[in-house]
Amino acid sequence: EAQVTQNPRYLITVTGKKLTVTCSQNMNHEYMSWYRQDPGLGLRQIYYSMNVEVTDKGDVPEGYKVSRKEKRNFPLILESPSPNQTSLYFCASSLYAQASNEKLFFGSGTQLSVL
Amino acid sequence: AQSVAQPEDQVNVAEGNPLTVKCTYSVSGNPYLFWYVQYPNRGLQFLLKYITGDNLVKGSYGFEAEFNKSQTSFHLKKPSALVSDSALYFCAVSRLSGGYQKVTFGIGTKLQVIP
Numbered sequence: 001e002a003q004v005t006q007n008p009r010y011l012i013t014v015t016g017k018k019l020t021v022t023c024s025q026n027m028n029h030e031y032m033s034w035y036r037q038d039p040g041l042g043l044r045q046i047y048y049s050m051n052v053e054v055t056d057k058g059d060v061p062e063g064y065k066v067s068r069k070e071k072r073n074f075p076l077i078l079e080s081p082s083p084n085q086t087s088l089y090f091c092a093s094s095l096y097a098q099a100s101n102e103k104l105f106f107g108s109g110t111q112l113s114v115l
Numbered sequence: 116a117q118s119v120a121q122p123e124d125q126v127n128v129a130e131g132n133p134l135t136v137k138c139t140y141s142v143s144g145n146p147y148l149f150w151y152v153q154y155p156n157r158g159l160q161f162l163l164k165y166i167t168g169d170n171l172v173k174g175s176y177g178f179e180a181e182f183n184k185s186q187t188s189f190h191l192k193k194p195s196a197l198v199s200d201s202a203l204y205f206c207a208v209s210r211l212s213g214g215y216q217k218v219t220f221g222i223g224t225k226l227q228v229i230p
Contacts, residue, residue, distance in 0.1 A: 004158070031216060042205065042222035043159075050215050090158055100209040100216040101147045101166045106158035 002027045006091050006107035013081055014115050021076045021110045023091030031097035032074040036087040049074055050097035081114040117142040119206050121221035128196045129229050136191040136224045138206030148189040149207040150180055159205060165189060196228045
């Protein structure tokens with residue numbers, strides 16, 4: 001089954017403790033992206049990747065890191081989480097990075113709470 | 116720059132009645148417009164998209180959307196609402212930025228279908 005898999009679904013951590021949220025897709029998609037969803041703000045893009053070893057900042061990149069060492073994986077890293085990073089996070093992918101008419105496939109989300 | 120406005124935080128409709136969820140957009144050039152749906156505790160799912168051609172776009176689950184260039188709108192519609200349509204709906208606009216796709220989402224509209 002074609003899908004985007006995120007783990008974990010729920011994560012509670014404390015300020016400053018490094019964490020990684022994993023994302024994997026099995027559709028050979030070029031483009032992958034991370035979003036955070038906050039009430040009243042909708043989805044805001046954190047980082048995106050056009051292909052292996054090619055990443056760029058989205059609209060709200062501060063406090064986050066990403067890597068794309070393999071085409072299928074795009075982990076989100078919070079090196080020193082803070083309470084304002086408490087949010088619902090989504091990974092998404094699409095087939096081509098250089099086409100703007102491609103639909104996005106989303107993971108099921110990761111609810112992160114930073115205490 | 117590009118933006119999407121969803122003017123209603125919530126739309127309530129009785130089961131069996133027609134529903135409309137509003138979306139207006141701002142983007143330079145020809146827009147690619149999307150609707151996604153988010154059911155509770157799930158990721159976003161693609162509903163439909165407008166690229167070019169017929170202004171009435173048909174999508175999944177009996178939904179359709181009407182593109183109106185002069186009003187820069189892309190309203191989501193369904194002739195007869197079901198209780199199972201209750202969910203959060205996101206409008207999105209996509210274009211190429213720096214050679215790669217850039218997707219901007221609205222803040223979402225919660226649809227409540229009342230039995």
